[in-house]
Amino acid sequence: MNGLKIVRSSERYVESYCETFDEVAREGRFLSISQGYPVEEMIRFIKTCRQCGYPQFLLIDPEGRAAGWCDIVRRCGEPDDVGFLGVGIAAKYRGMGWGSRLMSAAIKDAKKRGFNEIRLEVRASNYNAIRTYSRLGFVRIAYKSEGVVTDGVAEDIWVMSLYSREISHEGFDGDDFFGIFPNTGFRFKKQR
Ligand SMILES: CC(C)(COP(=O)(O)OP(=O)(O)OC[C@H]1O[C@@H](n2cnc3c(N)ncnc32)[C@H](O)[C@@H]1OP(=O)(O)O)[C@@H](O)C(=O)NCCC(=O)NCCS
Helix, strand or coil: CCCEEEEECHHHHHHHHHHHHHHHHHHHHCCCCCCCCCCHHHHHHHHHHHCCCEEEEEECCCCCCEEEEEEEEEECCCCCEEEEEEECCCCCCCCHHHHHHHHHHHHHHHCCCCCCEEEEEECCCCCCHHHHHHHHCEECCCEEEEEEEEEEEEEEEEEEEECCCCCCCCCECCCCEECCCCCCCCEEEECC
């Protein structure tokens, strides 16, 4: 559609990937950082994703530039089958279904690679993203006041989760909350 395509990430796109990431970061309303990474650091990240088997996909525009990204990575201290999703699309290609397609590709790949839960953090004010995640099946499981601080400005965040299997939770605590989820300190809302 429109000459855009989704591909697995590779170093050949690193410069435009860095530029697009930087543009989205500088919008200041979406990511947890307000500027992008240097090329060398991004190359390291792409290599890490490949070596560790983390899903990482790019949206390529008709000029062959990376106009969006989605990755799912493990985090230290979290269970091995939980992946954390990051996503962004250049402003001119938003609202056309590409973000959903990019995430679907990464999630499908993550399931093949043994991830049973995909989690993400999103600013409470990022309604477009929250709606897009919800449509893909993510549910809001925790709310953290001032969960992100960017350039000294704090904002509340939602933690959202997509399960591919039932997970048994310990520490059930009343009707509304499961209790404290390991390693996060978050109170997790009961899923219905
Ligand atoms: C969140 C994001 C990845 C979603 O990707 P996308 O390609 O815009 O998403 P889709 O087109 O698949 O779906 C977006 C929804 O928002 C609507 N939308 C309309 N205009 C939009 C716009 N300018 N920007 C974003 N979403 C828009 C779409 O219509 C769709 O909702 P609907 O199906 O209920 O109508 C993308 O908007 C983005 O990169 N935003 C900035 C960075 C960001 O927020 N990253 C996530 C941080 S947690």
